Structures are given as C-alpha cells and as structure tokens.
Amino acid sequence: MSGVSCRRYRGPLKAAVLDWAGTVVDFGCQAPAATFVEAFAAEGVAISVAQARAPMGMAKRDHIKAITAMADVASAWQARHGRAIGEADIDRLYDAFLPLQLAAVRRHAQLIPGALEAVESMRAQGFAIGTTTGYPRAVMAVVAAEAEAQGYRPDCVIAAEDAPLGRPSPFPALAALARLGVYPVEAVVKIGDTVVDIEEGLNGGMWSVGITVTGNEVGLTEAEWQVLDERSRTQRRDEAAEKLRSAGAHYVVDSLGDAVRVLDAINRRLARGDRP
Known part of the structure; x- marks a missing residue:
C-alpha cells in the first residue's frame, strides 16, 4: 500500500496582494x-x-x-x-x-505615510504587487490615477467587477494572482485593513496580514490619530487588532510600512514547511 505524498512549498514569498483604502491610500478609510x-x-x-x-x-x-x-x-x-x-x-x-x-x-487619495516605501521594499525583494478592492472600475480609475501621480503603480488592479464574487470570497485575490502569473498561493501574502480582507486571503490559501491604525477598524484620519493620548491610541489599536485576529489574521500591524517586518517571519515559516 503506497503512502500519499504531501508536497509543501518551502520557497520565499513571491507576491503581495494589497487593499487600497485604509491600506495604501486614504488614512482611516474615510x-x-x-x-x-x-x-x-x-x-x-x-x-x-x-x-x-x-x-x-x-x-x-x-x-x-x-x-x-x-x-x-x-x-x-x-x-x-x-x-x-x-x-x-x-x-x-x-x-x-x-x-x-x-x-x-x-x-481622500493621498498615500498613507510609509506605504510607498513599503512597496519599494517588497519590490526590492522580488515581489510582484497585486491589488484588490471593493471599489468598482469607475472609482478605481480615479484612485489609481491619483496614486500613480504620487509614485504608486501596482502590477495589477482587480476592481469589484473583475471577479465573479467579491470579498470575502477569494476570487478577487485569485484573479490578481492569475494576472500576475504567480503561484502557489502559499507564496502570497494578502494585506488589508478589514475583516473581509483577511477572509479573502484565508479563503484563497494565502497568508493574511491585518492593518489597524491606518485602516477602517480604527477609522480615524491621520490628524485625529495624532492628537489622541497614548492610552486612547492603545485602546483603539487593541480593539482593531482583536477584531482582525478573530477573523484569522496571521499577523496584525499598525500600517503597511510595519507589514514589511513580518515578511521575514513568514519566509522563515515557509522554509520550515508551514502553510497559511
């Protein structure tokens, strides 16, 4: 009787699939x-x-x-x-x-501080950069043009109409991978600031990273965040983090800029044969 082989991907991350509002642009998802x-x-x-x-x-x-x-x-x-x-x-x-x-x-199309540098860091590591969104194409045409004027141009944009079902289904993220030509799904990290972002990545078999401070779950503008005292910041951050962890996020960070630091941790887990 022959055993069943279990192939495990042990290579590095190849791509990131990023959300837009609250993740790359529009601090607080306003x-x-x-x-x-x-x-x-x-x-x-x-x-x-x-x-x-x-x-x-x-x-x-x-x-x-x-x-x-x-x-x-x-x-x-x-x-x-x-x-x-x-x-x-x-x-x-x-x-x-x-x-x-x-x-x-x-x-509300301004890039979130640190986002462009995070994307550049990912590209320096060989990442392809895909994006998904709940916005329809007409809205994304405006957002993408505003972002490009500030130096951000991902490799693909999957708008709401570009997948048979939207989030929390995995189809937008999978559509991004198809356009990027990236596989296996274990070599991909989905990064976003909402529960359905996390679920989109998990349902597609990807690593999922949640964003708190700049995203929807905290829901403050940058100016509003800056004037909070430390106790209020901690409370808001912790409440958002708990919501995203409860959704299944593998990691939770303040912003896309902070997400870069967890990529090495994911790569180490992949090298051990771990799966999302």
Whole structure:
C-alpha cells in the first residue's frame, strides 16, 4: 500500500496582494464611510458611521445590501417608506452612491505615510504587487490615477467587477494572482485593513496580514490619530487588532510600512514547511 505524498512549498514569498483604502491610500478609510451615510440620508434614512463601516471591504453594492440587512436600518427604512427595502431600492442607493464616491475619493487619495516605501521594499525583494478592492472600475480609475501621480503603480488592479464574487470570497485575490502569473498561493501574502480582507486571503490559501491604525477598524484620519493620548491610541489599536485576529489574521500591524517586518517571519515559516 503506497503512502500519499504531501508536497509543501518551502520557497520565499513571491507576491503581495494589497487593499487600497485604509491600506495604501486614504488614512482611516474615510472616503467610503462618509459616502454611505450621505447616500442613505438622501433616502431619508439615517445610518451611523459605525453601521457604514461594518461591512467595509465588500463590493460596494454588496456593502449597501449588507447595511440594509441591519435590523435598525431595515426598521428605519420601513418607518420612512412604509415597506421593506427591495432590490430596486438597493440599485437606486448604489446609483446615487457612485457619483458621491467619485467625488470623495478625489478628496481622500493621498498615500498613507510609509506605504510607498513599503512597496519599494517588497519590490526590492522580488515581489510582484497585486491589488484588490471593493471599489468598482469607475472609482478605481480615479484612485489609481491619483496614486500613480504620487509614485504608486501596482502590477495589477482587480476592481469589484473583475471577479465573479467579491470579498470575502477569494476570487478577487485569485484573479490578481492569475494576472500576475504567480503561484502557489502559499507564496502570497494578502494585506488589508478589514475583516473581509483577511477572509479573502484565508479563503484563497494565502497568508493574511491585518492593518489597524491606518485602516477602517480604527477609522480615524491621520490628524485625529495624532492628537489622541497614548492610552486612547492603545485602546483603539487593541480593539482593531482583536477584531482582525478573530477573523484569522496571521499577523496584525499598525500600517503597511510595519507589514514589511513580518515578511521575514513568514519566509522563515515557509522554509520550515508551514502553510497559511
């Protein structure tokens, strides 16, 4: 009776798949959160920033649908419109959301401090750089152009329409790997600031690194973060880290700049035959 062989990849990381807002651009992931609040307000339904942020990272129509499924929001919609929300309503919200989002991303497209240097460090190690996002192509065209003007140009951009299903499915990240021509999945690290970023990487068999301080789970602008006292910073950071670890993140760091330091640790684990 023959045994079953188990092939293990023991080489180094080959690629990183990066999120955009809250990871590379837009400190605190400000552009989407405010826009969801505004789009619902136009329908006479008030949602909180926390509600707007909860499904962050999903494709934006899916994100809107997830907000409408929240009990408080569904109740408020029923009270305002006299009926439950339907698919046509979600389509209308999404259509209203898009021009608001286009305007918002132009205001919040600045690269996060340390992000460009982190990407350059990865490239110096031979990494291919892929990206995924919950933004549709029309929005990403603006974001990518603004980022390129600041020196950031990844090897590929997978927008919401470029995969059969969005996050938390692995298909956006896998689409990025297909475009990059990179395999196996164990040789890839997915880096992002939301729960669905982490799940996207895990569901694709990749290493997953979560980002706290610059991302959605802390949700502050750089200026707001800078004025916090150390106790408040620690509390915000720890709460975000716990959420991302609970989602399964292999590592959690403050920013993309800090993520570079865990790459060597992942490479050591790969050399031992560890898998994500």
